[in-house]
Amino acid sequence: MTHRTDAAAPPTETGAQIVAIAARADMAAFEALFKDFSPRVRAYLLKLTRDGQAAEDLMQETMLAIWRKAGQFDPERGQASAWIFTIARNIWIDAWRKQKRPAFDPDDPALVPPAEPGAPDLLERKQSGAALHEALKTLPQEQVELIRLSFFDEDSHSTIAARTGLPIGTVKSRIRLAFGRLRAALEELK
Amino acid sequence: MTIHHHLNDDLLLDYAAGTLSEGWSLAVACHLAMCPQCRDQLALAEATGGALLEELAPVEGPADSWEALKTRLAAAPQDKAAPVARPASATIPEPLRSYLGGDLDTIKWRNLGNAKQVLIKTGDPTTQARLLCIAAGKPVPEHSHGGRELTVVLKGSFHDEVDRFGPGDIEDADGSLTHQPVADKDQDCICLAITDAPLKFSSRLVRLVQPILGI
Numbered sequence: 072m073t074h075r076t077d078a079a080a081p082p083t084e085t086g087a088q089i090v091a092i093a094a095r096a097d098m099a100a101f102e103a104l105f106k107d108f109s110p111r112v113r114a115y116l117l118k119l120t121r122d123g124q125a126a127e128d129l130m131q132e133t134m135l136a137i138w139r140k141a142g143q144f145d146p147e148r149g150q151a152s153a154w155i156f157t158i159a160r161n162i163w164i165d166a167w168r169k170q171k172r173p174a175f176d177p178d179d180p181a182l183v184p185p186a187e188p189g190a191p192d193l194l195e196r197k198q199s200g201a202a203l204h205e206a207l208k209t210l211p212q213e214q215v216e217l218i219r220l221s222f223f224d225e226d227s228h229s230t231i232a233a234r235t236g237l238p239i240g241t242v243k244s245r246i247r248l249a250f251g252r253l254r255a256a257l258e259e260l261k
Numbered sequence: 262m263t264i265h266h267h268l269n270d271d272l273l274l275d276y277a278a279g280t281l282s283e284g285w286s287l288a289v290a291c292h293l294a295m296c297p298q299c300r301d302q303l304a305l306a307e308a309t310g311g312a313l314l315e316e317l318a319p320v321e322g323p324a325d326s327w328e329a330l331k332t333r334l335a336a337a338p339q340d341k342a343a344p345v346a347r348p349a350s351a352t353i354p355e356p357l358r359s360y361l362g363g364d365l366d367t368i369k370w371r372n373l374g375n376a377k378q379v380l381i382k383t384g385d386p387t388t389q390a391r392l393l394c395i396a397a398g399k400p401v402p403e404h405s406h407g408g409r410e411l412t413v414v415l416k417g418s419f420h421d422e423v424d425r426f427g428p429g430d431i432e433d434a435d436g437s438l439t440h441q442p443v444a445d446k447d448q449d450c451i452c453l454a455i456t457d458a459p460l461k462f463s464s465r466l467v468r469l470v471q472p473i474l475g476i
Contacts, residue, residue: 101334106327109322109326109327110319110320110321111314111315111317111319111320112314113319113321114317114318115317118317126320126322127322127323127326131330134330135330135334138334138337139337139338139339140339141339142341143340149304149308150311150312152311152312152314152315153308153311153312156307156311157307160310164279170282170283171383171384172279172286173289173290173356173360174290175293175294175300175354176347176354176355176356178347179294179351179358180349180350180351181351181354182294183294183296183297183429185300185301186297200308200311200312200315203311203312204315207312207313207316218309218313221274221275221278221280222274222277222309222310223313225280226280243271246274247269247270247271250270250273250274251270254305
C-alpha cells in the first residue's frame with residue numbers, strides 16, 4: 072500500500088473527514104485520514120517512546136480513539152491537527168506513562184466563561200494551521216527547535232540542559248522567550 | 262472576576278505537551294477552569310503541537326498497519342454522547358471537585374490553628390496536593406520551600422511578600438521565596454496548594470509539630 076511521503080502539511084480537509092466519520096462512520100474518509108496522519112502520529116510517538124513497537128501500538132490506539140470520538144470534534148472550535156495531537160498525547164500519557172492528566176470540564180457549572188463570547192473567533196483565525204506554519208517559519212531555527220523539543224521530548228528541560236550545558240532555569244526562560252516570539256509572530260500576521 | 266496572576270509559558274507548554282506530572286497539572290487545570298484567557302493560550306499551545314505534528318517527517322510502519330486497524334474497528338463502536346450528571350452550581354471547579362469527592366460543603370477539614378486543610382490523594386508520588394482554608398485576616402506561619410509550590414486561589418484572597426492573590430490567581434513559588442501568606446479580612450481564603458518538598462517553616466515550634474499535623 073502507498074502512503075503520502077512528501078513533507079508538505081496534510082490537506083486541510085482533515086476536519087471534514089472527521090465530521091464525515093462522526094456523521095456516517097465513513098470508512099473512506101477514515102482511510103484517507105489514516106494515510107495522511109498515521110505516519111506523523113507514529114513519528115510523534117516514536118520520538119516520545121523511542122520504541123518502534125510501542126509507537127505503532129500507540130498510533131493504532133490513537134486512530135481507534137479518533138474513530139470512536141469523532142463526534143466530539145467541533146470544527147468551529149479548533150484545528151483538526153490540534154485535536155489529533157491532543158488525542159495522541161493523552162493516549163501516550165495514559166497508556167505509556169500510566170499517569171493521569173487532570174483537565175477542566177468545559178461544561179462544568181463552576182467554569183468561568185469568557186467575558187466576550189465573540190473574541191475566540193479572531194484567535195482561531197490566528198491559530199489556523201496556515202498561520203501557525205507561517206509564523207514558525209519566521210522564527211530563528213534555534214527557537215523553533217526549543218518549542219519542538221518542548222512537545223516531542225519527554226523531559227525537554229533536562230535534555231536541552233544536558234546537550235547545551237545550560238542550567239535548567241536558563242533553558243526554561245529560553246523556551247518562554249521562544250513561545251513569546253511565536254505569539255508575537257502570529258500577532259504580526261493578522 | 263479579574264485574574265492578575267496567570268500561567269507562565271513553561272507551565273503552559275509542559276501541560277500542553279503532556280510532560281507535566283499529575284499534581285502540578287491539577288493546579289494548572291484549576292486555574293484554566295477559572296481563566297478563559299489562559300484557556301485561549303492553551304488552545305494556541307495545542308494548535309502549535311498540531312502544527313509541529315504536521316511538520317514531522319513521516320515514519321512508515323508495517324505494511325499491514327491499516328488492515329490491522331480495520332479489523333479492530335469492527336469491534337470498536339463509536340462513542341455515543343453519554344449524558345454526564347453535573348450539579349446545577351458548584352464552588353470548586355473540576356477536576357478538583359472529583360478529586361475531593363464533592364463540593365466545598367462536603368469537605369472534612371483538619372484543624373491547623375489559623376488554617377485548616379485536607380490532603381488530596383493523587384497518583385503522583387512526586388507531589389503533595391492539599392486544600393487549605395486560611396481564616397479571614399489570619400496568617401499561615403512564615404515558610405520557604407524546599408522545592409516548588411503552586412497555589413491556586415478558589416475563594417477569598419490572600420496577600421504575601423509578592424502580591425495579592427484573588428480567585429483564580431496562581432502563584433508559582435520556588436525554593437528562593439520565603440513568604441507569609443495572610444488571608445484578607447473580608448472572608449476565609451480557600452486555595453489549592455501543590456508542593457514537591459516539605460515546607461520549611463521559619464518558626465522552630467511549627468517545625469516541631471509539622472510531622473504531627475501532616476503539613
